[in-house]
Amino acid sequence: MARHPHVLAGSLAAALTVTGTLHFVNPRVFEGLIPKALGSPRAWVYGSGAAELACAAAVAVPATRRVGGLAAAALFVGVFPGNVKMALDSHPGARHWSRKPSVxxxxxPLQVPLVAWAWRVARSADRD
Structure with missing residues (x-):
């Protein structure tokens, strides 16, 4: 990862913007992460997409970067149970690539570096 705080934050903001936008462009990909007990998967997908876009905006602005980084780290931790659910529900014959066990x-394990990345952005915000 980049050492310069602006590059670190900018790349996180870009990643969050892409994934947040995908929640609206192709919500079906993310619906498998939502437990049935929570109700309408689409509403949760849109809500989490909006949260990712809000984190991206906060991380992109130096004045809100610390809060944005902390919020992004919390978001990455918060969606982890959904990723576990998707893994448990995966099967080799799945039609969509995201439902295949290998994916x-x-x-x-990718959640760990994502949380660390967001945490590092939050910590580096004071040095901007």
């Missing part, structure tokens, strides 16, 4: 299980 669903492979994404679980």
């Amino acid at each position: 669903a299980w492979g994404r679980l």
Whole structure:
């Protein structure tokens, strides 16, 4: 990861913008993460997409970067149970690539560097 705080924050903001936008462009990809007990998956997908876009905006602005980084870290932790659900529900014959076991299980350890990235952005905000 980049050492310069602006590059670190800018790349996180870009990643959050892309994934947040995907929640609105192709919500069906994310609906499998939502437990049935929570009700309408589409509403949760749109809500989490909006949260990612809000975190992206906060991270992009130096004055709100610390809060944005902390919020992004919390968001990455918060969606982890959904990623576990998707992994448990995955099967080799799935039609969509995101439902295949290799992808669903492979994404679980990726949450750790995402949380660390957001945390590092929050910590570096004071040095901007």
